[in-house]
Amino acid sequence: MTCKEAIAKLAEYLDAELTPAVVAKLEAHLRECAPCRAYLATYRKTKELAAKVNRVDMPEEVKTRLRALLVGQIRRTS
Amino acid sequence: MLAAGLPQRDRDRSLTGETRAILNRAIDSLPAHYRAVIILRDVEELSNEEIAQTVGESVASVKSRLHRARMALRELLTRYLGPRV
Numbered sequence: 001m002t003c004k005e006a007i008a009k010l011a012e013y014l015d016a017e018l019t020p021a022v023v024a025k026l027e028a029h030l031r032e033c034a035p036c037r038a039y040l041a042t043y044r045k046t047k048e049l050a051a052k053v054n055r056v057d058m059p060e061e062v063k064t065r066l067r068a069l070l071v072g073q074i075r076r077t078s
Numbered sequence: 079m080l081a082a083g084l085p086q087r088d089r090d091r092s093l094t095g096e097t098r099a100i101l102n103r104a105i106d107s108l109p110a111h112y113r114a115v116i117i118l119r120d121v122e123e124l125s126n127e128e129i130a131q132t133v134g135e136s137v138a139s140v141k142s143r144l145h146r147a148r149m150a151l152r153e154l155l156t157r158y159l160g161p162r163v
Contacts, residue, residue, distance in 0.1 A: 010145070
């Protein structure tokens, strides 16, 4: 597995969505590759930090409108 | 953007004010479609499947977009926070 291939699989690795065979290949690469280990550490930390963004209590109607806005932003680039 | 004037929940006290400000600034400076997918997935905790269904994309497309968004956010955070990331 190359570094590029390893980096491309990090999201699914952290979400435990890879097959055991792919996990084995990825972890073998990580054992040998310090830069990819460092990348994984900062990628994991980024995910953890993003989850700590201030969430707010809001009425269901406002939440629905916010989600519609966010979905619209994604759709405009699809 | 998310917190202005509204009561907060699940606030993690372990983040310093400076780190929180940098995190909010980094997320706000992401392109809108990256910011949107990170908020839906990592903040609002929707599943990839829920986002895909709502947006009308494949799950693979949502995963790919989320990965690119996290890489972009990682780049900003490592620049702003250095070894704290």
